[in-house]
Amino acid sequence: MVEHSIPLLELLKEEEGPILVASHENPDADTLGSALALYLFLKKKGKRVVVGCKDKVPHFLDFLPGAEEVIRLPVEEVFNLAIVVDASGFYRVNAEVKAFKKVRIDHHIGGDFYGEQDYIDPEAPSTTALIYRLLCAWDSSAIDEDIANNLYAGLATDTGFFKYSNTNAETFRIAKELVELGAKPHWTYVNFAERESINKMKLISKVLETLTLHEEGLVAGIIILDRFFRETGCEYADSEGLVNYPRSIEGVEVAYALIENREEGLWKVSLRSKGRVDVAKIAQSLGGGGHKYASGCKIRAEDYRGALDELLSAVREGLYVEGLIKQAVSQTA
Ligand SMILES: [Mn+2]
Structure with missing residues (x-):
């Protein structure tokens, strides 16, 4: 070469x-x-x-x-x-x-x-x-x-x-x-x-219960609470890659995983894009970074609602910039 x-x-x-x-x-x-x-x-x-x-x-x-x-x-x-x-x-x-x-x-x-x-x-x-x-x-x-x-x-x-x-x-x-x-x-x-544990399968099952769509299906995400790890005998590292579940849904442009890190008192966010939205910019606006299609950041918040609100408003801004929604304010209740 x-x-x-x-x-x-x-x-x-x-x-x-x-x-x-x-x-x-x-x-x-x-x-x-x-x-x-x-x-x-x-x-x-x-x-x-x-x-x-x-x-x-x-x-x-x-x-x-x-x-x-x-x-x-x-x-x-x-x-x-x-x-x-x-x-x-x-x-x-x-x-x-x-x-x-x-x-x-x-x-x-x-x-x-x-x-x-x-x-x-x-x-x-x-x-x-x-x-x-x-x-x-x-x-x-x-x-x-x-x-x-x-x-x-x-x-x-x-x-x-x-x-x-x-x-x-x-x-x-x-x-x-x-x-x-x-x-x-x-x-x-x-x-x-092909080396997954049964515990990991149980974690996936719990996590998929939290699957939510936003912005008329353009955004999908999961929430991984700290207690899910304890209840299934999993650890934080087992959350790796779970963001690909919401990403796999038809019509979704941006997928997120919101992961509780109790030890550090914050929420870790993984973001994925199918191509039309630059999730590196979204992560940067929240103090993180990454690639156009895969990025991450951390949000400090009392509970998942606070973290999710902050995340979704940044995501909406990203959708708005690409012309995928008409206004950067919430369109779902
Ligand atoms: Mn890399």
Whole structure:
């Protein structure tokens, strides 16, 4: 592959360490796959490196090669270099990171910048695609099966297993090369799709009871209360991906999941768009961020009604801007 010079590459080659590769909190496969792939590669290159996350690796990601080596953040250590992957800034780690140099590798629009060595490309289908480019430019012969599987996991899940609008010829080319390097598509799929617990099914059942349509069916969403986790023996990480249920309804343009986080006293919002509405802008108006089709934010509110009101008025504004509704005030009782 022809590659323009990547300033980060020179920094990494010279870096003595210690290096921290950090994923964002509530990790998904792209952030953890990126962190693990980069960590495993740097280790092979003889670097002093650790991989960290604020949260325990959730069940649905515990099959990723190297997952057992992830340390919990924060730690006391002061790193020479800290790299945050698949996040719009270190604030998304949600744990203190002490480092002399900070770098971000990401495919989100906007966000925090730490210097010219940041490696950001909003066009990339996944952050693992960026990590792959970086590692190829360094030494593709050092990309082994474990590294390839981590990279493939992020690429596959961030594209909805090659279904979302960010899937193009380049996505398949990267996937093909990763398979040639040892990534196993079927094994990856089985690990993501066929390892659900009965508790998770019970959670889905409770959550679907909350399914609500708004704005004459243009908006649909679910509410995940903290007690649902306790009642079903699930944990917060089990809420990952549930927003795809309201999204799957015909006629829905914007889907949301409103998730209670009692520990932090706030509501986490996941937003999805089918294409006509830019949910990154909606999330930004609420202090969050993300992509045009998938974004998130946090809302501080006493109860779900307060959080939902705030969310829906921002969503209405997004629908109004795209001409999907005539006025940015509520049309449903
Ligand atoms: Mn991503």
